[in-house]
Amino acid sequence: MRPGSRTPNVRISVHTHTLLRRLAAEEDDSMQAVLDKAIEQYRRDKFVRDANADFAALKRNKKAWKEELKERELWDQTLADGLAKE
Numbered sequence: 001m002r003p004g005s006r007t008p009n010v011r012i013s014v015h016t017h018t019l020l021r022r023l024a025a026e027e028d029d030s031m032q033a034v035l036d037k038a039i040e041q042y043r044r045d046k047f048v049r050d051a052n053a054d055f056a057a058l059k060r061n062k063k064a065w066k067e068e069l070k071e072r073e074l075w076d077q078t079l080a081d082g083l084a085k086e
Contacts, residue, residue: 020034
């Protein structure tokens, strides 16, 4: 470890530690790597949940949803720009 650098500590339950150790062994990876992957997956899942909630709220607002659909129609027209499809 570099001088002056520190490793943060996080308390987890004994149960979670046991699961983490088991997963790390199954993955043949370090507990830190498994935890990093799990937190990244959680962050991505939360992003999707939040986006879904935002779209659901938008759909409940009839006026805002109508404006959204109109804007999508405008964007769809940009596909007809005369360029050949690849």
